[in-house]
Amino acid sequence: MSTAKLAVPMVSRAGALAAMIALVGLLPWLSGRDPAWSVLRAQSAEGEVSPEALAAVRERLGLDAGPLGLLGQWLAGLVSGDAGTSWVSGKPVLPGLLGGLGVSLTLMGGAIAVALVVAAMLAARVLADASHGEVRHRSGASAAMFTAVPEFVLGSGLMVVFAVWLRWAPPYGWAGPENLVLPAVAMGVPAGGLLGRLLHDGLQSAAAEPWTRTWLVLGGGRATIAMGVLRRALPALLPQLALVVVGLLGGAVAVEELFAIPGVGRLALGAALSQDLPTLQAALLALLVLGVLAGTAVGLAQVLLLGPALRGASVPAAAEVRTEPGRWGRALPVMLGGALLIVTVAGLLRDPTAVDTSLRLAAPSWAHPFGADALGRDVLARLGHGAVRTVLVAAAITAVSFAVGLVLGLLPGISGPVEVINAVPPVVAGLLTAALLGPGVLGAAVAVAAVAWAPLAAHTAALVREELATTYIRASRTSGAGSGWIMRKHVLPAVIPPVARHALLRLPGVALHLSSLGFLGLGAQPPTPEWGLLLSESMPYVERAPWAVLSPTLALALLGGFAIAVSATRAPRTGRESVA
Numbered sequence: 089m090s091t092a093k094l095a096v097p098m099v100s101r102a103g104a105l106a107a108m109i110a111l112v113g114l115l116p117w118l119s120g121r122d123p124a125w126s127v128l129r130a131q132s133a134e135g136e137v138s139p140e141a142l143a144a145v146r147e148r149l150g151l152d153a154g155p156l157g158l159l160g161q162w163l164a165g166l167v168s169g170d171a172g173t174s175w176v177s178g179k180p181v182l183p184g185l186l187g188g189l190g191v192s193l194t195l196m197g198g199a200i201a202v203a204l205v206v207a208a209m210l211a212a213r214v215l216a217d218a219s220h221g222e223v224r225h226r227s228g229a230s231a232a233m234f235t236a237v238p239e240f241v242l243g244s245g246l247m248v249v250f251a252v253w254l255r256w257a258p259p260y261g262w263a264g265p266e267n268l269v270l271p272a273v274a275m276g277v278p279a280g281g282l283l284g285r286l287l288h289d290g291l292q293s294a295a296a297e298p299w300t301r302t303w304l305v306l307g308g309g310r311a312t313i314a315m316g317v318l319r320r321a322l323p324a325l326l327p328q329l330a331l332v333v334v335g336l337l338g339g340a341v342a343v344e345e346l347f348a349i350p351g352v353g354r355l356a357l358g359a360a361l362s363q364d365l366p367t368l369q370a371a372l373l374a375l376l377v378l379g380v381l382a383g384t385a386v387g388l389a390q391v392l393l394l395g396p397a398l399r400g401a402s403v404p405a406a407a408e409v410r411t412e413p414g415r416w417g418r419a420l421p422v423m424l425g426g427a428l429l430i431v432t433v434a435g436l437l438r439d440p441t442a443v444d445t446s447l448r449l450a451a452p453s454w455a456h457p458f459g460a461d462a463l464g465r466d467v468l469a470r471l472g473h474g475a476v477r478t479v480l481v482a483a484a485i486t487a488v489s490f491a492v493g494l495v496l497g498l499l500p501g502i503s504g505p506v507e508v509i510n511a512v513p514p515v516v517a518g519l520l521t522a523a524l525l526g527p528g529v530l531g532a533a534v535a536v537a538a539v540a541w542a543p544l545a546a547h548t549a550a551l552v553r554e555e556l557a558t559t560y561i562r563a564s565r566t567s568g569a570g571s572g573w574i575m576r577k578h579v580l581p582a583v584i585p586p587v588a589r590h591a592l593l594r595l596p597g598v599a600l601h602l603s604s605l606g607f608l609g610l611g612a613q614p615p616t617p618e619w620g621l622l623l624s625e626s627m628p629y630v631e632r633a634p635w636a637v638l639s640p641t642l643a644l645a646l647l648g649g650f651a652i653a654v655s656a657t658r659a660p661r662t663g664r665e666s667v668a
């Protein structure tokens with residue numbers, strides 16, 4: 089591969105960053121509201137908005153220049169070190185942004201350290217087997233379960249157990265190193281589980297290749313073989329590391345809000361909810377730049393790891409090693425799904441809106457198995473009705489994402505937009521839609537759908553390429569068949585079923601993304617029963633009534649575990665489906 093081809097990812101990331109900068113810079117106009125009116129309302133919600141006051145704000149902020157003119161002014165200000173002035177506080181945005189960025193980078197550094205430790209522990213047995221020349225087809229189920237619980241759910245559980253019950257760590261704030269532990273573990277464990285699963289599979293596949301036995305016969309030492317297997321597996325896994333960092337950026341928003349950490353994620357969330365668009369613009373730009381820099385750094389690391397001989401070559405992935413789930417692995421989805429179904433049905437038989445002030449924060453009892461919330465409403469009822477609402481919205485999003493991904497995946501040159509969308513966490517998309525549409529179910533659904541189509545489009549594009557390369561397609565073309573006929577009769581029937589199964593497997597994950605946006609206040613609004621919102625409403629009372637936090641936490645953990653268990657025990661894939 090030439091130097092020009094190596095530069096393609098760099099150009100793609102630069103183009104993606106330019107497009108996102110333009111989107112962020114035009115937020116005041118894309119929101120559909122008069123920026124001058126938004127400034128006055130942000131600074132004084134009770135004040136009278138007169139034409140004279142609006143004219144004064146437009147003149148002071150240069151809003152009469154129009155959207156493109158103000159975008160140019162905003163970009164020029166960024167170059168000169170001016171990120172604008174907050175519409176709420178009236179203070180410069182940049183000092184607060186830099187302070188929050190330092191906090192977020194410290195938190196991400198701790199989370200990455202935790203993730204690497206978890207990944208190394210999960211992959212250690214496979215690497216030890218490889219150093220002895222053995223290949224044991226381990227399923228990697230333990231690694232998969234580490235990824236089952238989202239960051240904000242795991243953080244809620246850690247806070248209840250270690251901060252409230254055991255009092256080993258402070259629950260809130262950013263006063264010292266002790267405040268880093270729980271948030272870093274909450275972010276690092278799911279990321280480490282994902283890295284561990286990928287590393288586990290990559291090491292297992294690399295250890296099964298013939299060269300490892302050759303090295304053993306020639307007297308290679310255990311350490312030498314282990315390092316060879318590790319180096320063989322890492323280049324193909326490094327691109328996934330960039331996605332892990334992107335996931336950490338999204339998880340940081342929820343974790344910073346949960347633990348009241350003054351990072352850039354919490355700054356962006358507060359700005360989105362208060363419609364402080366200059367602050368939101370700067371915070372989103374910082375998150376996007378961090379994501380692009382992470383992808384660039386990982387790409388450079390991959391080039392360095394390959395060495396001079398393979399730097400320009402296409403390195404084949406290690407052969408996939410198939411593992412069949414054991415009895416417990418096959419039973420786990422049924423157990424978790426059954427538990428979710430029982431909670432849902434039991435909750436649907438109760439009234440989620442009935443208020444009894446005498447039951448405020450009541451502990452679990454026979455009459456109220458999950459207790460009551462701060463208003464005296466039955467938590468089990470709200471969990472049951474919230475499950476139905478969340479699943480219905482997630483199903484609609486999944487259907488739309490499947491249709492969009494299938495259509496766009498058939499188009500040539502889709503890899504660039506897919507790479508851009510994959511670099512945007514759902515939480516960041518939620519912040520953008522909150523600025524454009526306001527917080528609510530519609531905004532949350534649009535945010536999740538805006539990123540959910542990309543993996544399905546990538547899957548579709550890969551399947552189409554593979555199908556078009558088959559012998560019978562070439563024979564059909566030789567016999568005079570047209571492209572449209574081949575697409576209808578051969579390609580689409582082969583592509584649609586695996587992509588549909590892929591979409592269904594993503595449905596629980598879509599539900600979790602919706603819940604995370606609800607937890608942050610970007611999704612469903614009170615008094616709607618929604619799992620993320622339930623957890624958010626209970627957090628202020630975590631020390632008085634930890635059971636009110638644990639109930640939605642356990643429900644979300646069951647959903648995450650069910651998603652992982654189903655994906656781990658699905659039917660053996662065909663060659664066409666392995667690209668997903």
